[in-house]
Amino acid sequence: MKKVVTDFSIQNIYVPKHKVNSSGVDISSVFNEKSEVFENTKTESSDVILQDNLRNKKLSKLIDGDYSVLNEIEWRTVQGTQEFVEIAKSFQFQKGISIYDSMVGDYMNGKLSKDKFYEYLTKLLDMSEFKPDNNVSDEEWEVYGLYALFRKDLHSGQSTDKDIKNFNYNEFFEKITVPYSEKLIKNEAERILNAKKAKELSNYDVTNSQIAPLLPRITNIQINKSEKVQYFNDKKYQISYDKDKIIVKDSNSEHVIKLKKLLSNIKNEEDKAAIQKILLDLSAPVLIDIGVEIDTIKVFNDANSSTYAQYDGKDNVVSINLAKKDEKNMPFVLAHEIGHSLDFSRQDDRNKVNSGFDKELISIAEQEMIKLKDRPEYEKQYASSNPVEMFAECYALLNMGSSADSNYVIATYFPNTLKYIKEQIENQRQLPMKDRNYIGRESTLLEMVQEYIPQWGN
Ligand SMILES: [Zn+2]
Numbered sequence: 375m376k377k378v379v380t381d382f383s384i385q386n387i388y389v390p391k392h393k394v395n396s397s398g399v400d401i402s403s404v405f406n407e408k409s410e411v412f413e414n415t416k417t418e419s420s421d422v423i424l425q426d427n428l429r430n431k432k433l434s435k436l437i438d439g440d441y442s443v444l445n446e447i448e449w450r451t452v453q454g455t456q457e458f459v460e461i462a463k464s465f466q467f468q469k470g471i472s473i474y475d476s477m478v479g480d481y482m483n484g485k486l487s488k489d490k491f492y493e494y495l496t497k498l499l500d501m502s503e504f505k506p507d508n509n510v511s512d513e514e515w516e517v518y519g520l521y522a523l524f525r526k527d528l529h530s531g532q533s534t535d536k537d538i539k540n541f542n543y544n545e546f547f548e549k550i551t552v553p554y555s556e557k558l559i560k561n562e563a564e565r566i567l568n569a570k571k572a573k574e575l576s577n578y579d580v581t582n583s584q585i586a587p588l589l590p591r592i593t594n595i596q597i598n599k600s601e602k603v604q605y606f607n608d609k610k611y612q613i614s615y616d617k618d619k620i621i622v623k624d625s626n627s628e629h630v631i632k633l634k635k636l637l638s639n640i641k642n643e644e645d646k647a648a649i650q651k652i653l654l655d656l657s658a659p660v661l662i663d664i665g666v667e668i669d670t671i672k673v674f675n676d677a678n679s680s681t682y683a684q685y686d687g688k689d690n691v692v693s694i695n696l697a698k699k700d701e702k703n704m705p706f707v708l709a710h711e712i713g714h715s716l717d718f719s720r721q722d723d724r725n726k727v728n729s730g731f732d733k734e735l736i737s738i739a740e741q742e743m744i745k746l747k748d749r750p751e752y753e754k755q756y757a758s759s760n761p762v763e764m765f766a767e768c769y770a771l772l773n774m775g776s777s778a779d780s781n782y783v784i785a786t787y788f789p790n791t792l793k794y795i796k797e798q799i800e801n802q803r804q805l806p807m808k809d810r811n812y813i814g815r816e817s818t819l820l821e822m823v824q825e826y827i828p829q830w831g832n
Contacts, residue, residue, distance in 0.1 A: 433461050437469055439480055441494040449501040452562040458501045459555045462547065473498060474543035482535070492528075495538075499525055502547055504554035514549060521546045572752040575782045580771070583785035585792055589775050592657055604658050611658035620653060622661050631665045639672045639691075648696055649673065655705035660712055660773050663803070667715040667811050668692055682707045682778070685714040687725050690811050702778065706770050710778045713769025716802050717762065720812035728802065729765035730827040735798065736761055739791045740830050746787045755783035760829045764788070768795040 432443045447461070448454035466472050471479075477498065481491040503521070506514040524541045527533040580589065593605040601614040612623040620631040633650065640646045649671055653661070669690045677697040682704075685692050692711045694704070717729050729735055739761060746758060757767035757780035764784075767777040771784060771792065784792055802810070817825070 429457060429461060433464050433468075436461065436465055436473065439476070439485060441473075441477055441486075441490075441498075444494060444497045444501065447501065452558055455501075455555050456559050459552060462502075462551075472544050472547065474541075474547075478538055482539070495528070499528075502543070502551045504550050504558075506550065506554070517546055517549050521550070568750070568752045571750070572755075575752060575755065576779065578782035578785070580776065580781040580785050585771075585785045585789050588789075588792055588796060589771065590657065590773065592775055606658055609658075613658060613661070615654065617650075620661060622658050622665075624658070629662045629665045631661060636664075636668065636671055639670045642673075645673045645696060648699060649694065652694075652699075652704045652708055656709060657773055657775075660709050663712050663716055663773075666807060667712060669811070683711050685711040685718075687714070687718045687727065688816060689813060690715060690718075690725075703776070706774055706776050706778045709770040709774045710766045713766035713773075714762070716769060716799065716810070717765050719802060719805050720809035720814060722814075724814035724817065725812050726814075727762055727827070729761045729795075729798070731825070732761065732798070735765075735791070735794055736828060736830065738794050739764060739788065742788045742791055743830050746783070753783060753786075755780040757788070758783050760827050762827050764791060765795055765798070768792050769799060772796055772799065 432446060435443045447458050449458050462473055465476075469476060474495075477486070477491065477494055480486045481488070486494075499521075503525075506518050520542070524533065524537065527537060580586070591605070591607055595603045595605075597603060600616055601612070604611045604613055609624060612621075614621045614623075618633055620633065622629045622631070631653075633653075637646050637649060640649065653664075656664070667690065670692075672691055672693040673696050674693055675697040676695055679695060679697075681695055682698045682702050683692065683694045692708065692715070694708065694711075714727075718725050718727050720726075721728075743758070746754060757764045757777065763780075767780040767784060768788075768791070771777040771781065772795070777784065
């Protein structure tokens with residue numbers, strides 16, 4: 375499958391994709407919180423004992439016929455799913471019948487009112503529900519079909535007491551709930567392990583790698599409160615700044631970044647200060663590129679988003695998610711977006727991304743991609759997702775000494791791609807100014823369909 379890239383952003387690939395269970399409930403948001411709790415269960419901490427105690431309390435209440443404890447299980451989470459299945463199994467083991475049969479018995483014997491019975495029954499069915507995968511046996515689908523039908527009748531008030539008595543809950547629990555919950559728990563454990571290994575790799579030291587000779591040596595010397603000298607390899611820059619502008623001088627030119635205009639879309643003074651702080655950590659070549667490429671920087675605050683920042687080629691605007699500013703090294707993230715911006719330039723009457731259509735880049739990278747193909751997921755850092763992200767990550771690496779999220783993968787697998795992109799960055803910088811920050815017409819639908827950004831490695 376080729377994937378169409380719709381925006382150019384830097385994202386955390388280990389934030390789980392949205393998963394919807396068959397009741398249509400989005401359970402992705404809770405996957406995150408639960409990963410912590412989930413990891414704790416591996417250690418013999420007092421938390422685990424506490425959790426076990428709570429679980430046993432719920433179990434004994436259930437055995438005593440207090441089904442309201444089902445409301446205390448957060449079944450939409452992986453953790454809650456695990457808790458529910460364990461309690462349900464223990465219940466069956468201790469009482470000799472399932473929660474379902476026990477509930478039905480209590481209802482038939484008049485121990486449970488109809489309203490309460492329906493409420494608890496619905497909850498139990500929700501908690502037990504998993505939809506089989508598309509390519510599994512007919513038997514699983516048959517069992518699921520019976521469940522779905524029963525569920526539908528129950529919901530519309532059409533089930534008789536006989537239907538309720540006859541529904542084979544135990545079969546559904548054994549053939550669907552147990553195996554699919556185990557799968558969910560296993561996948562979650564794998565995701566956590568991958569995220570952990572990915573995090574370890576994000577600390578990879580690129581200075582001792584084979585690409586070290588291609589990377590910049592950057593030295594800053596602070597002259598006074600508002601001025602510093604920066605050596606970028608052997609080139610000397612003088613960077614001075616106040617609240618209205620940043621001036622970058624080299625031996626033969628002067629570049630002024632007007633902060634008033636660049637930050638004009640940011641209303642909050644605190645946010646403005648946060649962006650200025652990030653700007654001052656950029657290298658001189660990136661600052662010079664910003665002056666040419668970027669119209670304005672916007673900010674947003676979304677702690678739940680997996681996006682750290684993004685570049686919009688339609689209006690040359692970079693947006694930064696300030697809610698994430700302590701999670702990532704933001705100067706590298708911003709440099710990544712400036713890389714996208716440099717990559718976009720005028721072609722005919724459009725502002726078009728160059729790397730996505732660069733056959734030579736794609737061919738070099740595909741050659742280097744072969745070795746990465748069979749490696750574990752966590753090694754496939756962001757740059758390897760497509761040529762456009764590769765360009766942006768290489769840009770940050772070559773101009774800041776680090777990418778946002780791909781140092782390991784580029785240093786280990788893509789030295790030739792990096793070398794090629796280094797030349798391309800210089801080519802893009804040679805383009806006429808008016809082509810570099812050109813804002814063209816939007817793509818037509820036909821163009822969008824035909825000109826997807828290729829994803830390699832398939
Ligand atoms: Zn990007």
